[in-house]
Amino acid sequence: MDERIRFGVLGCSSVARRRTMPAIAACPQATLSAVASRDPEKAKAFAAEFGGAATGYAELLERDDVDAVYLPLPTALHGLWGARVLAAGKHLLVEKPATTDAEGTRALVRAATTADRLLRENFTFAHHPQHATVARLVADGRIGHLRTFTGEFCFPPLPDGDIRYVPRLGGGSLLDAGVYPLRAAQLLLGDDLRVVGGALRMDPRRGVDVAGQALLVSADGVFASAQFGFQHAYGSRYTLWGSSGRIVVDRAFTPAATWSPVLRIEQQDRVEELTLPPGHQFLGAVASFAGAVLAGRTARHPEEQAGLASMVRTAELVDAVRRTAV
Ligand SMILES: NC(=O)c1ccc[n+]([C@@H]2O[C@H](COP(=O)([O-])OP(=O)(O)OC[C@H]3O[C@@H](n4cnc5c(N)ncnc54)[C@H](OP(=O)(O)O)[C@@H]3O)[C@@H](O)[C@H]2O)c1
Known part of the structure; x- marks a missing residue:
């Protein structure tokens, strides 16, 4: 070849x-x-x-x-x-x-x-190096014992006729945006997450969900929540909250290739900002x-099989959010 x-x-x-x-x-x-x-x-x-x-x-x-x-x-x-x-x-x-x-x-x-x-x-x-830096900071104990992951991916309403508003094309905010914080939770907490609750806001005219929230628990008992939707000002971030501090990652899911990520590490007596080199994730x-x-x-x-198992797990979490959500 x-x-x-x-x-x-x-x-x-x-x-x-x-x-x-x-x-x-x-x-x-x-x-x-x-x-x-x-x-x-x-x-x-x-x-x-x-x-x-x-x-x-x-x-x-x-x-x-x-x-x-x-x-x-x-x-x-x-x-x-x-x-x-x-x-x-x-x-x-x-x-x-x-x-x-x-x-x-x-x-x-x-x-x-x-x-x-x-x-x-x-x-x-997942191809942006900022997440490996976050995982290393957590492993190094910079925020103590990890207790909670909160991921958000929301943006304002889309033009009428967008594929995301069409049920038969696989529209809806859970499938389009919710999968990002779900996958990020898997990346940082492991694939063994369980959905324990959720809510989806349906647009009755279009027949798709336009916002939602899900609550999950990891195998180690770390709580995770995912917020998503087409009804909010733009937000794309996650926070890892531990026993002694917090790491906030802004523009976590769709940073431009020129964006220099700023990881905010909040502790009891100080805040540190780590500026990382830009990453071209596409x-x-x-x-x-x-x-x-x-x-x-x-x-x-074998490594591809592991990646594919994570892909199937994301789909199972999506199914579980659908089943569980009010
Ligand atoms: N990785 C990312 O960051 C990212 C970002 C945005 C979207 N996505 C994903 O990419 C996919 C496409 O999203 P998009 O925003 O690029 O959508 P889009 O602009 O609406 O494009 C979808 C394309 O699919 C084709 N198509 C075939 N049958 C269609 C039908 N019945 N109705 C509409 N289009 C049809 C059309 O191409 P032709 O007219 O040329 O046939 C159309 O341009 C989705 O699965 C979305 O979740 C990923």
Whole structure:
């Protein structure tokens, strides 16, 4: 294989245009072969901007010059098209959340394992080095014994017609925004979290949840809460609260590549602010995926299996919030 992974992008979406396609262009281990849209004119416009051939969805999967597919379709279409990508023998980088529920996510994992291809969910925040620094501070005892994790990801209402307001496309704030604090809690407290309560605010006109909150408990008895929604001023942060202090991470989930993170460590008698170098989490996610494909990794690799188990766990937590929430 060439030293670069040849990507096809299936769906000319907003996040592809703003974040992932520039990251593919910036990644030395990746190149763009083709972009697919339902609308040929849209595919041509994307290809003119980012390179690659303009094509349709099914045609993209037949191309010999595509090793891996980046899939930023509406969430409810991830399972169907993800399975087609894998059956076509391509590796799959699927946008978060992998599918709309645990059953669908398990099916996608089985498809990747059968096809012996790499499958990753594009939670880019996990590729920002700031979270490893936070984990180290906690392990070093900077806030004492960890008691509580609180994660928030909220933003103002979206334009009418946005996919996030359409139930049959996998809309709703739990699937779109709530998965971030849930996954961050898994990252910092472990996968063995249990949902013990929650609330979802439904928009009766649209039939999707537009805000929510979930309460969880870790295997070690650490409490976690997740707040999310499309009804608040922008907020993207988490706090780890221990027996002797607190760490606050602002812009935790979607920092710009130029943002220098400031970790705020609050203790009884002082506050310290640690300014970290910027991190390009979309480039990190693409580079990590491409590097794994180049290294011959697939869903059968033990570390990938662990990552896929976390992905399924997130989907199970989402299901549990739905079941539990008032
Ligand atoms: N990782 C991140 O930071 C991040 C950020 C934002 C979104 N996301 C995820 O990325 C996915 C897409 O989000 P987005 O904001 O980019 O959405 P979007 O701009 O609405 O794009 C979705 C694309 O899917 C295609 N599509 C196929 N069938 C469709 C249908 N029936 N209705 C609407 N679009 C359809 C369209 O592409 P064509 O017209 O070209 O066929 C459309 O451009 C979601 O799963 C979301 O959760 C991830």
